[in-house]
Amino acid sequence: MLPLLLASSSAYRRELLTRLRLPFTSASPDLDEQRLPDEPAIALVKRLAQQKAEALTAAHPGHLIIGSDQVAVLGEQILGKPHTFERAREQLLAASGQQVTFLTGLALLNSSSGHCQVDCVPFTVVMRELSQASIERYLRAEQPYDCAGSFKAEGLGASLFQSTHGSDATSLIGLPLIRLVDMLLEEGVQVP
Structure with missing residues (x-):
């Protein structure tokens, strides 16, 4: 099996990937993520997702490189990482009582063969009606400024949801493990 490399500095993605009990390393790609x-x-x-994987191929030949990227979509608007309290509050006020779809791009690149599998895994949440006070309490407790749409689903963010809909709940956190296992199997990697 080729060594696995996660093209990410995200602690959330690293934690998810450990669930597969496969050895891996991680490195952060230097990439312009502008739309x-x-x-x-x-x-x-x-x-x-594909560019993140490709950005590490020269430095990591002979690897299976995993790239992932996520945005939240509210109506026609893409909600990225808010980076600030004020922007996070705006995002959550706009999402209150609405349906938000998280789109997680996933790529698995074999840097030996150049074969690259790319997919997008959607996951939809219906938000509760949120008061400004509850939003501010959540933001102070979680500080989800590095999370798409200001939602930290692996923590208190789940309390903001009325319901969820999708085939892979791990995609909500940023690395769709079910789809990744399919891609790894196609590369001949057996997951325990």
């Missing part, structure tokens, strides 16, 4: 003009959200996350 292209008029780029649809699905195309954006698939492109960035």
